[in-house]
Ligand SMILES: Nc1ncnc2c1ncn2[C@@H]1O[C@H](COP(=O)(O)OP(=O)(O)O)[C@@H](O)[C@H]1O
């Protein structure tokens with residue numbers, strides 16, 4: 001198994017705030033890895049540190065063997081890393097087609113990837129001339145993911161794609177992510193534990209800018225299943241005797 005991305009003990013500051021205090025992740029090629037943690041744990045900052053939007057002050061990010069230190073976000077993206085930000089950030093006044101076109105890294109990217117994109121998201125083909133601002137939340141999320149598929153990316157960083165979406169739309173989006181992951185490695189930040197556990201093969205749990213635990217998602221689900229039976233509170237369980245993780249309204253949070 002080849003590792004596509006290795007994040008090695010990164011420390012990231014925002015202003016004077018020390019946000020990431022030694023985050024380490026290894027992302028194998030050809031699978032989905034979930035990055036889990038409560039609000040404010042440092043998940044988005046981790047993705048932004050990888051892509052160079054908040055470059056780590058110390059530590060290393062290795063992508064396909066290349067050290068990304070000192071490279072600008074634009075140059076990092078050009079190596080084949082797509083970022084789907086938390087709040088979608090599509091252009092509301094541009095049509096679906098223009099939103100996709102603007103994501104081209106090389107001329108002709110959209111034409112080359114159209115089959116893949118419109119197979120995954122047939123709605124976008126139907127809505128191709130509509131301004132982005134007129135799409136529903138779910139359609140905007142599809143467009144945000146589709147945009148990251150326009151260039152020939154090998155790794156996608158997807159930040160909370162299910163946020164604010166109706167269950168039926170979440171199902172559709174999960175199926176699209178499952179299918180695209182057969183071509184592209186995915187690092188998925190997700191607070192909806194059902195989504196994360198059904199999509200990801202591996203997980204990393206972080207809290208307060210630190211690694212807490214990582215492993216196979218099936219083991220985490222198993223832990224939870226066992227503990228749910230024995231725990232008096234059906235929404236709370238413990239593992240490693242050290243970490244309490246609670247699920248409330250299907251959102252995952254953890255505290256030490
Ligand atoms: N621009 C910023 N200025 C100051 N603190 C920030 C900024 N962005 C994020 N933070 C802080 O960094 C921590 C991690 O944030 P973030 O990575 O967005 O967490 P998550 O995505 O896990 O919810 C939080 O405590 C948050 O308040």
Ligand SMILES: [Mg+2]
Nearest residue numbers: 043044045086
């Ligand atoms: Mg976030």
